[in-house]
Amino acid sequence: MFNVEHIRQDFPILHRQVNGKPLVYLDNAATSQTPQHVIDAIVDYYSNYNANIHRGVHSLSQEATDAYEQARLKIQKHFNAKFSHEIIFTSGTTHGINLVANGFSSFLKKGDEIIVSALEHHSNIVPWQMLCERSGATLKVIPMNLEGELIMSEYDKLLSANTKLVFVNHISNALGTINPIKYIIDEAHKVGAAVLIDGAQSCPHIKPDVQALDVDFYVTSAHKMCGPTGEGMLYGKEEWLNKLPPYQGGGEMIDQVTFEKTTYAGLPHKFEAGTPNICGGIAFGAAIDYMNGIGFDAIANYEHELLEYATAKLSEIEGLKIYGTSKQKTSVISFNLEGIHPYDVGTILDKLGIAVRTGHHCAQPIMDFYKIPGTVRASFAFYNTKEEVDTLVAGVKKAKMMLS
Known part of the structure; x- marks a missing residue:
């Protein structure tokens, strides 16, 4: 059985706070977080x-x-x-x-x-x-x-x-x-x-x-x-x-x-x-x-569920545009709010404890194709939750209200 709350206990960093808020880490496409099992292997090598x-x-x-x-x-x-x-x-x-x-x-x-x-x-x-x-x-x-x-x-x-x-x-x-x-x-x-x-x-x-x-x-x-x-x-x-x-x-x-x-x-x-x-x-x-x-089939199924949930919730926000709508895609959502620079959105989200990536993501030709300076990218891993997606959606709504 895939139990995300049980899995989250394996990742010490997921229990910290950022700017006084519980960390919501949605920058997994840049780097994933490290479970205690891997940390222990590193410590064991240098210790023994x-x-x-x-x-x-x-x-x-x-x-x-x-x-x-x-x-x-x-x-x-x-x-x-x-x-x-x-x-x-x-x-x-x-x-x-x-x-x-x-x-x-x-x-x-x-x-x-x-x-x-x-x-x-x-x-x-x-x-x-x-x-x-x-x-x-x-x-x-x-x-x-x-x-x-x-x-x-x-x-x-x-x-x-x-x-x-x-x-x-x-x-x-x-x-x-x-x-x-x-x-x-x-x-x-x-x-x-x-x-x-x-x-x-x-x-x-x-x-x-x-x-x-x-x-x-x-x-x-x-x-x-x-x-x-x-x-x-x-x-x-x-x-x-x-x-x-x-x-x-x-x-x-x-x-x-x-x-x-x-x-x-x-x-x-x-x-x-x-x-x-x-x-x-x-x-x-x-x-x-x-x-x-954990199992890659279980990971893929859960992350697809997260992707569909997040896509539906973010799509409800007026003025939000998602880039990359292929039928075959993984748990990454790149988006912009109309008239608002992605960096400004990312900065406000950070103040709320939400880690996303902003910019061209080392893929500038893609941004040139869409004629945009960059996007806000939320990328999900198997240790993220739907509650974290809800926090992201609330944060984007707040950024929109503050920056419009």
């Missing part, structure tokens, strides 16, 4: 077996190494990767995208084409623009419609024998739109293109199966799914990871080093130069254990 990994023969090093590699196995199982060495630890989604973009610099040339979508976060736009500048390749964009959906008929027209890479997010961070990534992947493969999916916003809500998707690369961040910041994951098919050159040079990623020549380690260490965020990797594994303990 803090040591560098892979290179030590002493007991602490071996314990830390075992815990770190066990976390990799947990992530492999969660995403259904074929091999554990297809899981590369990164500092987050942005790191994973840049690692792949850097590697493809060796393969692209003038005349090649890269496709991204109009719904992308800046992290899935800027690295590809930089790659095009280095390689001479051309960047093309899948357009969107007013509902915040990608226009698949236009995607079909963009694909050609010149298409080498396709990069889209699984779920839009700004609008909550769930993109048809299986179709995007399958069609790209028909023309021989590789596909990277930005899963930063999807992994808190659903459980991607990378083998069933047949995706070439999939990236995400731990802090979106109850884990720590500064930790993430790049999944890559073994054949692609073997083709890509190392992203960084240093310790751990080497086989043999001489002043004449260096040879590189095998996967996954080839892409994990230097001392990693050991505690972060272990805590990422703990976060996956925690969320799987």
Whole structure:
């Protein structure tokens, strides 16, 4: 049985006050909160077996190494990767995208084409623009419609024998739109293109199966799914990871080093130069254990219920416009009040203890499409409640009254 009040007891921060009001945390698309289970894993590491990994023969090093590699196995199982060495630890989604973009610099040339979508976060736009500048390749964009959906008929027209890479997010961070990534992947493969999916916003809500998707690369961040910041994951098919050159040079990623020549380690260490965020990797594994303990089907069902409830309640407010009305979306609502800047709304909500995000959400092209400066974004997680939605609605009404 899904018991949200019981779940909320796992999150210490949800019981604090902000500006004298009980915290209503609705900024989960920026970062989720951390349950005690994950906090305990972090404390346990630093209290009991803090040591560098892979290179030590002493007991602490071996314990830390075992815990770190066990976390990799947990992530492999969660995403259904074929091999554990297809899981590369990164500092987050942005790191994973840049690692792949850097590697493809060796393969692209003038005349090649890269496709991204109009719904992308800046992290899935800027690295590809930089790659095009280095390689001479051309960047093309899948357009969107007013509902915040990608226009698949236009995607079909963009694909050609010149298409080498396709990069889209699984779920839009700004609008909550769930993109048809299986179709995007399958069609790209028909023309021989590789596909990277930005899963930063999807992994808190659903459980991607990378083998069933047949995706070439999939990236995400731990802090979106109850884990720590500064930790993430790049999944890559073994054949692609073997083709890509190392992203960084240093310790751990080497086989043999001489002043004449260096040879590189095998996967996954080839892409994990230097001392990693050991505690972060272990805590990422703990976060996956925690969320799987609740169950992703239960999470998705409850969050959909919250989304429908919040959409209905907010839609009753005169002058409020919701951006992103796709039939396939997750628990994100971006909205504006007519004639009122989103920053001003967010500031008043903060005074009421309500945490939302305002601005362009690192998705400025989306805001340009709608010809707006930004939105107020309320993003819900499985530990939010309908009572918190009611508090948000009351807060928006108060902001409207004060600012109109």
